[in-house]
Amino acid sequence: MPVLNAKRTAPTDDKRWKIVETRMRRLGDRPEALIEALHAAQEAFGYLDDDALQYVSDILGVPPSKVYGVATFYSFFILKPQGQHTCVVCTGTACYINGVKDILAGIHAKYGIKPRQTTADNKLSLLTARCLGACSLAPAVIVDGDVQGKVKADELIARLEAM
Amino acid sequence: MSEMPAARPKPRPVPGHGHNGHEGPARVTAAVCCAASCVSAQSDQILKKLGERVTEAGLTDVAVKRVGCLGLCAAGPLIQIPETGKLLRGVTPDKLEPVVEELRTAHPTGQMEDQQPFFSKQVRVATENMGRIDPEDIDDYQAHGGYEGLRQVLTSMSPAEVRDEITRSGLRGRGGAGYGTGLKWTTVAKAQGSPKYVICNADEGDPGAFMDRSVLESDPYRVLEGMAIAAYAVEATEGYIYCRAEYPLAVARLRTAIRNAQRSGFLGSAIADTNFSFDIQVRLGAGAFVCGEETALIASVEGRRGTPRPRPPYPAVAGLWGKPTLINNVETYANVPSIIRNGAQWYSSIGAPESRSKGTKVFALAGRVVNTGLVEVPMGITLREIIYDIGGGIPDGRPFKAVQTGGPGGGCIPAEYLDMPVDYESLIKVGSFMGSGGMIVMDDTSCMVDVARYFMDFCREESCGKCPPCRVGTTELYRMLDSICSGEATMDDLERMAKLAGIVAKTSLCGLGAGAPNPIFSTLRYFRDEYVAHIVDHVCPAGVCTIKTAEVAR
Numbered sequence: 001m002p003v004l005n006a007k008r009t010a011p012t013d014d015k016r017w018k019i020v021e022t023r024m025r026r027l028g029d030r031p032e033a034l035i036e037a038l039h040a041a042q043e044a045f046g047y048l049d050d051d052a053l054q055y056v057s058d059i060l061g062v063p064p065s066k067v068y069g070v071a072t073f074y075s076f077f078i079l080k081p082q083g084q085h086t087c088v089v090c091t092g093t094a095c096y097i098n099g100v101k102d103i104l105a106g107i108h109a110k111y112g113i114k115p116r117q118t119t120a121d122n123k124l125s126l127l128t129a130r131c132l133g134a135c136s137l138a139p140a141v142i143v144d145g146d147v148q149g150k151v152k153a154d155e156l157i158a159r160l161e162a163m
Numbered sequence: 164m165s166e167m168p169a170a171r172p173k174p175r176p177v178p179g180h181g182h183n184g185h186e187g188p189a190r191v192t193a194a195v196c197c198a199a200s201c202v203s204a205q206s207d208q209i210l211k212k213l214g215e216r217v218t219e220a221g222l223t224d225v226a227v228k229r230v231g232c233l234g235l236c237a238a239g240p241l242i243q244i245p246e247t248g249k250l251l252r253g254v255t256p257d258k259l260e261p262v263v264e265e266l267r268t269a270h271p272t273g274q275m276e277d278q279q280p281f282f283s284k285q286v287r288v289a290t291e292n293m294g295r296i297d298p299e300d301i302d303d304y305q306a307h308g309g310y311e312g313l314r315q316v317l318t319s320m321s322p323a324e325v326r327d328e329i330t331r332s333g334l335r336g337r338g339g340a341g342y343g344t345g346l347k348w349t350t351v352a353k354a355q356g357s358p359k360y361v362i363c364n365a366d367e368g369d370p371g372a373f374m375d376r377s378v379l380e381s382d383p384y385r386v387l388e389g390m391a392i393a394a395y396a397v398e399a400t401e402g403y404i405y406c407r408a409e410y411p412l413a414v415a416r417l418r419t420a421i422r423n424a425q426r427s428g429f430l431g432s433a434i435a436d437t438n439f440s441f442d443i444q445v446r447l448g449a450g451a452f453v454c455g456e457e458t459a460l461i462a463s464v465e466g467r468r469g470t471p472r473p474r475p476p477y478p479a480v481a482g483l484w485g486k487p488t489l490i491n492n493v494e495t496y497a498n499v500p501s502i503i504r505n506g507a508q509w510y511s512s513i514g515a516p517e518s519r520s521k522g523t524k525v526f527a528l529a530g531r532v533v534n535t536g537l538v539e540v541p542m543g544i545t546l547r548e549i550i551y552d553i554g555g556g557i558p559d560g561r562p563f564k565a566v567q568t569g570g571p572g573g574g575c576i577p578a579e580y581l582d583m584p585v586d587y588e589s590l591i592k593v594g595s596f597m598g599s600g601g602m603i604v605m606d607d608t609s610c611m612v613d614v615a616r617y618f619m620d621f622c623r624e625e626s627c628g629k630c631p632p633c634r635v636g637t638t639e640l641y642r643m644l645d646s647i648c649s650g651e652a653t654m655d656d657l658e659r660m661a662k663l664a665g666i667v668a669k670t671s672l673c674g675l676g677a678g679a680p681n682p683i684f685s686t687l688r689y690f691r692d693e694y695v696a697h698i699v700d701h702v703c704p705a706g707v708c709t710i711k712t713a714e715v716a717r
Contacts, residue, residue, distance in 0.1 A: 030466075031466055032464070032465050032466035033466060034466035034467075035446070035447065035449055035463065035466050036446070036447065036466075038449070039408065039447050039449065062466075066467075069468055070466070070467065070468055073451065073468040073469065073627075074448075074449030074450050074451050074469070075449070075450035075451065076408050076409070076448075076449035076450035077449060077450075091370070092370035092371050093370045093371035093529070093530070093567065093601070093603045093617070093618075094370075094371045094529035094530050094535070094603055096370075096617050097530055097531065097603070097605055097608070097609050097614070098530075098531075129409060130368065130370055130409070130450065130452065130621070130625075131368075131369070131370035131371060131372070131373075131409075132409065133199060133367070133372070133373035133376045133409070133410065133527075134199060134200050134203055134373070135236075135371055135373060135527060135529035135530075135535060136200055136236030136237045136239070136529060136535035136536055137200060137203065137204075137236075138529065138530075138535075140203075147199075147203030148203075149200075149203065149204065
C-alpha cells in the first residue's frame with residue numbers, strides 16, 4: 001500500500017544514509033527490500049532507531065506498522081543503542097551442555113546484566129546467539145567481533161575487565 | 164552413464180600467497196583451513212604469515228593456499244599437506260617454524276599419512292572439495308570437476324532426463340524431512356505458472372548444526388551449480404539463496420562466488436554458451452528459526468514477517484510471489500553436481516542397499532566427543548561408528564549417555580541403539596529424526612530433563628506466535644519442565660505434561676510446533692527414571708539442576 005505524502009529524504013545528512021539508500025535502490029525500492037534495508041541500516045548505524053524505520057518505510061512504501069512488525073519479529077535487529085563493548089554468548093546445544101549457564105551466571109554476578117541488557121555505565125552489552133556454528137569451540141563467545149572458544153567464566157570476565 | 168572424472172590435476176598455486184613465482188606444479192602444498200572455526204582461531208593470519216615465511220625461506224616449490232573446512236575442527240587451526248596426507252594440528256601464527264620445516268622436508272611418496280578413522284571411514288560427496296580447493300577460486304573449482312555436471316545437462320540432457328536421473332539416484336531432502344528430491348522437482352516442473360523460482364534454504368537454524376555453513380564457506384560454487392542444474396530441470400530462471408545473517412563468512416563467500424560465476428558465464432544469460440538463463444540473489448535471514456520452514460522462508464524472502472501458512476498449496480505449486488517454487492537445502496543441491504557427473508547408479512550404490520536412504524549424509528559432530536567437526540558418512544553407518552570410530556569416543560573416559568539428532572524437533576537416542584543404522588526411517592523408529600545433521604553427543608554430565616527444557620526454551624522463544632498450540636503450548640510445556648527441574652512438580656504434572664505435548668504435536672500449524680514436543684517424548688521414553696528422580700526423590704542424577712529442598716517444594 002503506498003504511503004501518501006511520504007518524505008523521501010534521509011533524516012540527516014549523515015553519509016551513512018547513502019549506503020541504506022543504495023541498497024534499497026538496488027532492489028528497486030520495492031516492499032520486498034524491507035529486510036535488506038533494515039540490515040543495511042543496522043550495519044551502518046549499529047541499531048535501528050525511529051528515524052531509520054520511518055525512512056525505510058517512506059522509501060519502500062511499507063506502512064510504519066509493518067516495518068516495526070518486521071524489525072521486532074526478527075531477533076537479529078536491535079532497536080536500542082548498544083554499549084561500548086558487546087559480548088555475544090552462544091547458547092547452542094553444544095555450548096549449553098559445555099557450561100554456558102556458568103558463563104551467563106558469572107556475567108550476571110559481576111555486572112548485574114542479563115542477555116539483551118546493557119550495564120548502567122553503558123560499557124557492556126550482553127547478547128546471546130542461538131548458535132554460532134562454532135560447536136567445536138564450545139562454549140563460544142564473541143567479544144567485540146572476536147570469536148573466543150572453550151571459554152571459562154572467570155577467564156572471560158578477566159578479559160572483559162581488561163577492556 | 165557418464166565417465167568418472169579423469170585424474171585430477173594438482174592444486175594450483177594461488178598467486179600472492181607465497182608461491183614465489185615458481186612455474187609448474189608445486190612439490191608440496193600447505194592447505195590452510197579458512198572456514199569459520201579455524202578463522203576464529205586466527206587461521207587467516209596463519210595463511211598470510213606462512214606465505215611470507217615460505218617466501219623468506221626460499222621454498223619456491225611450495226604453494227600456500229587457502230582452502231575450506233578440513234573437517235577436524237576440534238584440532239584447529241589446521242594445515243594439510245595434500246601430497247603426503249599429513250595434517251598439522253593446532254597451528255598458531257607465532258609458531259610457524261615447524262610448519263616451514265615440514266614443508267621443506269616433505270616429499271610425496273604416494274603413501275598417505277594420517278589415515279586415521281576420522282578420515283578413512285568417511286565418504287565424501289557433498290564435501291568432496293572441502294579442504295582441497297580455494298573456496299573463492301572458480302578456476303580451482305573447475306580444475307576439480309566443477310561445472311562438468313552443468314555443462315553435461317545443458318548440452319546433452321533434456322530437463323525431463325535430469326529429473327529422471329535425480330529420481331533414480333534416490334536423493335532425498337537433506338534438510339531433514341527426507342522428501343524425494345526427484346519427486347519434488349517433477350512437481351515443480353509440472354506446475355502451471357511462470358516464472359518459476361528455485362530457492363536454496365541456507366537458514367541453518369538448528370543449534371549445534373553447521374553443515375550448511377561449512378559447505379557454503381568451503382565450496383560455494385557447488386551449491387550454485389546444483390541450483391543451476393535444478394533450475395534447468397524445473398525450467399526456472401531466477402534463484403534465491405536464503406542465508407542466515409549469523410554466517411558472515413558464508414555470505415561473503417557466496418557473494419564472491421556469484422559474482423565470479425556471472426563473470427565466467429555460469430550464471431546470467433546464455434549460460435555455458437547455450438540459451439539457458441538463470442541468475443541467483445542472496446537474501447539474508449535475520450535470526451528467526453521458523454524461517455527454516457518453507458512457507459515462512461518464502462514470506463521472509465518477500466520482505467515480510469516469517470510466519471508460515473497452512474499447506475497445501477505447497478510451494479511447488481504456489482510459492483514465492485504465488486509462483487511454482489522449488490526449495491531444497493544447501494546439502495541437497497551440493498549432491499546434485501556429483502550425481503550428474505557420476506550417474507544415478509553410482510550415487511544409489513552408496514549407503515545401505517536395502518534401505519530407502521541412499522547416498523551420504525553430512526553431520527556436524529559436537530558436544531561430548533573427542534573429534535568434534537564435520538563428517539560425511541554413507542547412509543546406514545551405525546551411530547557407534549560415527550561416535551566412537553570417527554568421533555574418537557567420549558573425552559575423559561566418561562560414559563556415553565545419549566546422542567541428540569534432528570535439532571529442537573529431534574530426539575535423544577540412548578546407548579542401547581548405538582548399533583542401529585543411521586537412515587531416515589531408523590531414526591524415526593527410535594523417536595528421533597534425521598534433521599539437517601546436527602549430532603550432539605552427551606555423557607553423564609548432562610541431565611536429560613534439563614536438555615528437554617533447553618529445547619523447549621528454544622522453541623518457546625522461536626515460536627512465531629501465529630498458531631495458539633505452538634505459542635501457548637510451548638510456553639506451558641517449558642513451565643512444566645522447569646518445575647520438574649526444580650523439584651516442584653508431582654507425578655500428576657508429569658502425566659499432564661505428556662498429554663499436552665501430544666496435543667501440541669498434533670495441532671500445531673508447522674513443523675516447529677509439531678516437532679517441539681519430540682525432545683519430551685524421547686526423553687520420557689528412554690530416561691523416565693530421571694524425571695521420576697527429580698519429582699519423587701528431589702534429586703537430579705546428573706547434578707545439573709538446582710533442586711529446591713523438599714520442604715519448600717511442598
